[in-house]
Amino acid sequence: xxxxxxxxxxxxxxxxxxxxxxxxxxxxxxxxxxxxxxxxxxxxxxxxxxxxxxxxxxxxxxxxxxxxxxxxxxxxxxxxxxxxxxxxxxxxxxxxxxxxxxxxxxxxxxxxxxxxxxxxxxxxxxxxxxxxxxxxxxxxxxxxxxxxxxxxxxxxxxxxxxxxxxxxxxxxxxxxxxxxxxxxxxxxxxxxxxxxxxxxxxxxxxxxxxxxxxxxxxxxxxxxxxxxxxxxxxxxxxxxxxxxxxxxxxx
Amino acid sequence: xxxxxxxxxxxxxxxxxxxxxxxxxxxxxxxxxxxxxxxxxxxxxxxxxxxxxxxxxxxxxxxxxxxxxxxxxxxxxxxxxxxxxxxxxxxxxxxxxxxxxxxxxxxxxxxxxxxxxxxxxxxxxxxxxxxxxxxxxxxxxxxxxxxxxxxxxxxxxxxxxxxxxxxxxxxxxxxxxxxxxxxxxxxxxxxxxxxxxxxxxxxxxxxxxxxxxxxxxxxxxxxxxxxxxxxxxxxxxxxxxxxxxxxxxxxxxxxxxxxxxxxxxxxxxxxxxxxxxxxxxxxxxxxxxxxxxxxxxxxxxxxxxxxxxxxxxxxxxxxxxxxxxxxxxxxxxxxxxxxxxxxxxxxxxxxxxxxxxxxxxxxxxxxxxxxxxxxxxxxxxxxxxxxxxxxxxxxxxxxxxxxxxxxxxxxxxxxxxxxxxxxxxxxxxxxxxxxxxxxxxx
Numbered sequence: 256x257x258x259x260x261x262x263x264x265x266x267x268x269x270x271x272x273x274x275x276x277x278x279x280x281x282x283x284x285x286x287x288x289x290x291x292x293x294x295x296x297x298x299x300x301x302x303x304x305x306x307x308x309x310x311x312x313x314x315x316x317x318x319x320x321x322x323x324x325x326x327x328x329x330x331x332x333x334x335x336x337x338x339x340x341x342x343x344x345x346x347x348x349x350x351x352x353x354x355x356x357x358x359x360x361x362x363x364x365x366x367x368x369x370x371x372x373x374x375x376x377x378x379x380x381x382x383x384x385x386x387x388x389x390x391x392x393x394x395x396x397x398x399x400x401x402x403x404x405x406x407x408x409x410x411x412x413x414x415x416x417x418x419x420x421x422x423x424x425x426x427x428x429x430x431x432x433x434x435x436x437x438x439x440x441x442x443x444x445x446x447x448x449x450x451x452x453x454x455x456x457x458x459x460x461x462x463x464x465x466x467x468x469x470x471x472x473x474x475x476x477x478x479x480x481x482x483x484x485x486x487x488x489x490x491x492x493x494x495x496x497x498x499x500x501x502x503x504x505x506x
Numbered sequence: 507x508x509x510x511x512x513x514x515x516x517x518x519x520x521x522x523x524x525x526x527x528x529x530x531x532x533x534x535x536x537x538x539x540x541x542x543x544x545x546x547x548x549x550x551x552x553x554x555x556x557x558x559x560x561x562x563x564x565x566x567x568x569x570x571x572x573x574x575x576x577x578x579x580x581x582x583x584x585x586x587x588x589x590x591x592x593x594x595x596x597x598x599x600x601x602x603x604x605x606x607x608x609x610x611x612x613x614x615x616x617x618x619x620x621x622x623x624x625x626x627x628x629x630x631x632x633x634x635x636x637x638x639x640x641x642x643x644x645x646x647x648x649x650x651x652x653x654x655x656x657x658x659x660x661x662x663x664x665x666x667x668x669x670x671x672x673x674x675x676x677x678x679x680x681x682x683x684x685x686x687x688x689x690x691x692x693x694x695x696x697x698x699x700x701x702x703x704x705x706x707x708x709x710x711x712x713x714x715x716x717x718x719x720x721x722x723x724x725x726x727x728x729x730x731x732x733x734x735x736x737x738x739x740x741x742x743x744x745x746x747x748x749x750x751x752x753x754x755x756x757x758x759x760x761x762x763x764x765x766x767x768x769x770x771x772x773x774x775x776x777x778x779x780x781x782x783x784x785x786x787x788x789x790x791x792x793x794x795x796x797x798x799x800x801x802x803x804x805x806x807x808x809x810x811x812x813x814x815x816x817x818x819x820x821x822x823x824x825x826x827x828x829x830x831x832x833x834x835x836x837x838x839x840x841x842x843x844x845x846x847x848x849x850x851x852x853x854x855x856x857x858x859x860x861x862x863x864x865x866x867x868x869x870x871x872x873x874x875x876x877x878x879x880x881x882x883x884x885x886x887x888x889x890x891x892x893x894x895x896x897x898x899x900x901x902x903x904x905x906x907x908x909x910x911x912x913x914x915x916x917x918x919x920x921x922x923x924x925x926x927x928x929x930x931x932x933x934x935x936x937x938x939x940x941x942x943x944x945x946x947x948x
Contacts (some may be wrong), residue, residue, distance in 0.1 A: 303896050305892050305896075306892070328896075331897060337896050339896075342893070343890050343893045345890050346915055348908070353899070354897075355945075356903075356946060357898040358898075364898075397893075417897075
């Protein structure tokens with residue numbers, strides 16, 4: 256589904272990614288772990304199409320197409336979803352209206368019938384239970400006045416509505432207390448399935464106790480230096496990034 | 507040109523303004539001499555540096571008479587707010603129209619009437635109110651307003667009275683072979699603890715050429731509370747020169763919201779004087795220009811007593827060749843310790859040819875105060891744009907949504923839903939690509 260080959264990218268002329276390779280198949284959950292500044296968020300943002308990142312070499316192929324050629328909204332319509340590390344507040348733009356427009360843009364793109372207001376509202380009600388989003392937050396502007404945890408939950412709620420094929424979760428666990436982490440994780444787990452791939456970018460292992468990945472990758476200095484199963488995360492937790500980095504250097 | 511215009515207005519004054527009661531005659535004549543002395547403002551004066559009034563001076567507006575030019579046009583009825591119970595006073599080309607006005611029952615002692623009638627029936631109240639605002643006639647337009655003082659409203663709320671139903675002042679202008687000018691003076695007086703909501707609402711037949719010259723004087727007694735909305739949706743070929751003067755006694759609270767969407771050349775002055783301790787004023791404003799519109803907002807807030815508070819937030823959206831001026835001055839006078847003033851002016855320029863000249867100013871003569879001010883001129887927030895696009899919304903729609911949201915931040919604070927809804931529709935009407943976002947904002 257997603258194939259990243261030899262990706263090099265700069266931010267403001269600074270080299271951040273230096274030859275990153277990653278293969279993700281449908282149905283898989285990947286965790287990309289790494290210390291601060293290793294390029295995790297850069298990868299997530301490049302996948303979603305944020306401007307300000309210069310890809311200097313390499314390719315990203317998504318379902319056989321060149322992902323880098325697509326505008327962010329086309330990627331979204333093609334099934335790519337980024338759960339933001341820092342979801343923005345957008346005063347004056349209503350949460351529910353945004354979601355409805357997003358869903359219908361995606362459905363239209365797929366050649367499906369757009370949902371009318373009643374159908375959409377029913378869907379919202381169903382999915383709200385999933386991540387325990389407070390109903391009154393929905394009538395507000397996008398993320399406006401939400402707590403940090405509510406913003407993260409709202410991201411997963413949006414993901415539940417939009418049902419992406421490829422979901423990228425950028426530090427979704429940061430800033431969550433244990434209860435919120437559990438709720439968010441349950442939401443994500445309920446969205447796992449054979450037709451969907453999930454890439455989680457995280458600094459900490461604790462998220463992986465709740466969302467157990469199929470594959471774990473260690474990102475350091477702009478490259479994936481080690482890949483493995485879920486046990487790799489535990490090893491990282493126990494021994495630290497430096498140890499893994501040293502091993503990779505020796506190998 | 508200025509001299510010819512000056513003589514024209516003096517002659518127009520002699521032609522239309524009758525000799526009246528002694529005090530009124532004296533007031534008008536002294537204003538007329540002030541006008542002769544001051545003349546019209548020009549761009550060499552600091553307060554008018556960016557606003558060239560020569561298009562007004564070139565034209566020969568005349569006052570409406572009593573013939574057919576006082577009939578309401580087809581658009582008039584649309585100015586009433588459906589779903590808002592209000593006392594409506596209707597003015598056509600600057601003249602009060604009793605037949606179109608709808609006044610409900612008023613609490614005991616409240617006076618709500620046209621100024622023309624008040625000059626006959628309530629001269630003392632008019633006199634008292636005017637006496638509270640000395641020295642208004644410093645610039646030519648203002649002096650003319652006093653020299654022609656005849657039409658407008660008197661709104662008097664005695665101490666302790668709450669007028670629960672909003673007062674809607676509807677000023678409608680129409681198209682005439684000879685363009686019309688209206689001089690309007692609104693006097694709003696709130697006694698101690700009185701409370702009131704007033705909507706000043708200006709509009710005209712599409713593309714009609716005319717001039718509105720209006721001065722509103724607001725006098726708030728101790729603990730009084732006023733919500734004042736000025737909705738300016740004049741014709742795109744009209745000229746609108748307005749001044750609002752507010753004086754507030756102890757603990758008086760005034761919320762003002764000034765929306766400027768119409769007019770070819772617009773000047774809005776607001777002066778708020780926080781005379782009494784604990785007085786509080788909030789000035790909100792939104793101006794949107796397209797085509798070649800020119801909108802100039804000048805505000806002065808005087809903190810004259812301790813513990814006074816002011817909040818000011820003006821936003822502007824400018825497209826095409828539109829030009830706007832914002833000049834907001836906060837003056838904290840010597841004895842106004844613990845004054846708290848915050849001021850912000852944010853602008854969006856949607857075209858390379860649009861222009862904003864913004865100047866927030868602070869002048870502080872007390873030493874224990876909390877003041878902040880700032881102005882921004884910007885493009886849309888890249889993070890917000892990306893967020894919307896990452897949610898499948900195309901770039902044009904995302905941009906349009908954010909512009910609407912920027913302008914709506916002022917409007918959404920208006921407590922009265924029918925006003926909010928009309929303004930939101932008007933904002934949409936002024937935005938590029940607004941068809942894309944209708945479903946988001948309905």
